[in-house]
Amino acid sequence: MAVVTSDSLLCRSLLTNRVTQFGRRSEVSGAKVVPRRAIGNGGKVKGKVRVVVKATVQQIGGLEQVKKAKEGSGFDAVSEGELREKGFLGMRKTKLVCTIGPACCSPEDLEKLALGGMNVARLNMCHNTRNWHLDVIKKIKKLNEEKGFCVSIMIDTEGSQIHVLDHGAPSSVKAEEGSIWLFTSQKLEGHPPFTVQASYDGFSEGIEVGDVLVIDGGMASFEVIEKVGNNLCCQCTDSGLFLPRAKFSFWRDGKLVERNSELPTLSKKDWADIEFGVSEGVDFIALSFINDADSVRQLKNYLYMRSSRSTRVLAKIESLESLQRLEEIVEACDGIMVARGDLGVEIPYEQIPTVQEEITRVCRELNKPVIVASQLLESMVEYPTPTRAEVADVSEAVRQYADALMLSGESAIGPYGQKALSVLQMASSRMELWSREENRQSILHQRPLGVSLPDRIAEQICNCAVEMANNLGVDAIFVYTKHGQMASLLSRNRPYPPIFAFTGDNGTRMALNLQWGVIPVLVDLSDEEMEANITMTMELIRRKGMLKPGDVVMVVSDLAPTHINYSAFQSIQVKTVV
Numbered sequence: 092m093a094v095v096t097s098d099s100l101l102c103r104s105l106l107t108n109r110v111t112q113f114g115r116r117s118e119v120s121g122a123k124v125v126p127r128r129a130i131g132n133g134g135k136v137k138g139k140v141r142v143v144v145k146a147t148v149q150q151i152g153g154l155e156q157v158k159k160a161k162e163g164s165g166f167d168a169v170s171e172g173e174l175r176e177k178g179f180l181g182m183r184k185t186k187l188v189c190t191i192g193p194a195c196c197s198p199e200d201l202e203k204l205a206l207g208g209m210n211v212a213r214l215n216m217c218h219n220t221r222n223w224h225l226d227v228i229k230k231i232k233k234l235n236e237e238k239g240f241c242v243s244i245m246i247d248t249e250g251s252q253i254h255v256l257d258h259g260a261p262s263s264v265k266a267e268e269g270s271i272w273l274f275t276s277q278k279l280e281g282h283p284p285f286t287v288q289a290s291y292d293g294f295s296e297g298i299e300v301g302d303v304l305v306i307d308g309g310m311a312s313f314e315v316i317e318k319v320g321n322n323l324c325c326q327c328t329d330s331g332l333f334l335p336r337a338k339f340s341f342w343r344d345g346k347l348v349e350r351n352s353e354l355p356t357l358s359k360k361d362w363a364d365i366e367f368g369v370s371e372g373v374d375f376i377a378l379s380f381i382n383d384a385d386s387v388r389q390l391k392n393y394l395y396m397r398s399s400r401s402t403r404v405l406a407k408i409e410s411l412e413s414l415q416r417l418e419e420i421v422e423a424c425d426g427i428m429v430a431r432g433d434l435g436v437e438i439p440y441e442q443i444p445t446v447q448e449e450i451t452r453v454c455r456e457l458n459k460p461v462i463v464a465s466q467l468l469e470s471m472v473e474y475p476t477p478t479r480a481e482v483a484d485v486s487e488a489v490r491q492y493a494d495a496l497m498l499s500g501e502s503a504i505g506p507y508g509q510k511a512l513s514v515l516q517m518a519s520s521r522m523e524l525w526s527r528e529e530n531r532q533s534i535l536h537q538r539p540l541g542v543s544l545p546d547r548i549a550e551q552i553c554n555c556a557v558e559m560a561n562n563l564g565v566d567a568i569f570v571y572t573k574h575g576q577m578a579s580l581l582s583r584n585r586p587y588p589p590i591f592a593f594t595g596d597n598g599t600r601m602a603l604n605l606q607w608g609v610i611p612v613l614v615d616l617s618d619e620e621m622e623a624n625i626t627m628t629m630e631l632i633r634r635k636g637m638l639k640p641g642d643v644v645m646v647v648s649d650l651a652p653t654h655i656n657y658s659a660f661q662s663i664q665v666k667t668v669v
């Protein structure tokens with residue numbers, strides 16, 4: 092068995108080599124042979140950058156690298172099983188994040204979630220002790236090592252926000268219309284009825300009589316009828332429940348009274364949690380309640396100083412301020428979470444759908460992964476089936492090409508976590524298939540990102556590669572990447588075939604777990620011999636019986652062969668398995 096092509100094809104393609112204007116779209120006629128092109132400015136080959144597009148036929152047996160392609164190396168057990176069962180095109184593209192809580196923290200439950208397709212486990216530092224979280228981290232790492240899973244770990248900081256600290260009951264308390272309540276930041280002895288303790292001393296600063304206090308974005312509403320010192324006396328105007336940690340927002344003349352900037356973005360506790368995450372080698376740190384890009388930069392600088400550069404920083408969009416500074420935050424971070432729960436406290440909930448669409452679009456265009464989170468399958472916290480409206484919401488996020496979907500209470504505290512995960516899995520696969528059949532990918536707009544010529548070339552290569560891959564109907568895209576840049580540029584174009592991202596860097600592998608359509612594979616890559624890397628990885632997949640004669644693989648690479656005097660050497664090759 093060998094991977095195809097003929098040298099004559101290669102020669103022919105070399106003969107048709109011609110120089111084109113930089114930035115022109117590659118013409119793909121549907122033929123499997125694509126002329127090699129050197130791309131330069133104004134018809135000249137530009138300095139130290141070479142781009143090669145070719146179709147080749149080659150024999151892959153007998154190479155030293157083939158021996159290295161040992162069973163099981165770097166390819167996670169779940170993707171392998173999915174590929175066997177469903178073939179390349181059947182592999183799920185949308186990634187799944189599960190919040191880990193008391194309902195799913197045993198090794199058996201974690202294993203079931205991993206088998207069910209959990210790509211990232213989220214630990215919410217608002218809840219439970221650091222030791223509890225440490226125990227979960229250890230269990231996940233053990234599963235990855237011993238059972239061949241590839242589950243990345245995210246910690247989600249508590250952040251600072253005004254919420255209920257104590258309402259005098261372990262679960263919920265009802266507020267009836269007309270009842271009068273005292274809101275205070277003081278701890279009250281014996282907790283008298285109709286009192287609520289707020290989490291922040293300055294919770295009532297700037298608040299006036301007549302303002303409206305809304306609980307959890309609409310769960311209950313109160314009118315401020317008196318202000319005594321820092322305490323607020325309020326009358327319930329819309330009855331509802333106080334849940335533990337219920338959130339406060341104040342409204343005046345139909346507009347939010349903005350307060351978030353008064354609170355520290357990264358509290359002492361957040362820094363201690365971050366320190367914990369860094370020392371335990373978590374893959375993602377998600378920052379709650381950020382208002383601008385400064386806190387993201389601050390954390391990135393800190394990670395740089397700590398030589399913990401493989402930890403990726405995610406910014407959660409859950410305040411009005413962060414929404415107003417969306418682009419600068421997206422540019423500064425490594426990924427975004429649309430935290431619809433708290434966002435719905437700060438903006439009217441009817442705005443959530445359009446805001447979500449806008450955030451996912453900006454993230455894809457700026458090439459940052461985006462997670463859509465909260466209440467996706469909320470009813471499954473209690474019931475074993477989702478509502479039809481919830482399935483529609485999940486499908487809408489997939490249709491918008493979000494990179495990932497997240498479960499919160501559904502997995503953390505609900506008895507049907509695995510079932511909720513399978514609902515996400517099935518609904519996303521279904522919507523992906525529909526999007527592909529409807530050819531929706533072709534209407535994706537890409538804004539140019541790169542500034543330097545090599546970056547612009549990498550971007551164009553990836554845009555063109557995806558267009559070619561879709562037009563040619565290739566089965567898989569292989570990409571070789573150190574930091575994940577090429578893989579994410581391919582993913583940004585949301586191709587039909589899956590992207591196998593081969594990397595020698597474990598941090599890159601774990602980070603790519605969050606990216607749409609990318610299957611990260613850890614392998615030893617040679618800096619010198621790109622062809623050997625290609626041969627080795629094709630053989631790795633073939634020996635597992637997952638590449639069959641007739642399969643067509645597109646290979647995209649940008650690793651620089653050091654013996655060639657070019658600063659970058661990027662190529663697209665199309666290979667057919669014989």
Ligand SMILES: Nc1ncnc2c1ncn2[C@@H]1O[C@H](COP(=O)(O)OP(=O)(O)OP(=O)(O)O)[C@@H](O)[C@H]1O
Pocket residue numbers: 190191192193215217218219247336379432433499500501503504
């Ligand atoms: N580690 C944990 N230990 C105990 N309960 C947890 C844990 N993680 C989550 N939960 C429970 O699951 C629910 C949903 O989790 P989720 O992470 O969405 O939290 P949240 O409190 O709603 O806040 P946010 O997501 O805005 O930080 C929480 O309200 C909490 O009851």
Ligand SMILES: CC(=O)C(=O)O
Pocket residue numbers: 379407409429430431432433434464465
């Ligand atoms: C996930 C989260 O923090 C929220 O939805 O508020």
Ligand SMILES: [K+]
Pocket residue numbers: 215216217247248249250379
């Ligand atoms: K949190």
Ligand SMILES: [Mg+2]
Pocket residue numbers: 379409430432433
């Ligand atoms: Mg939140």
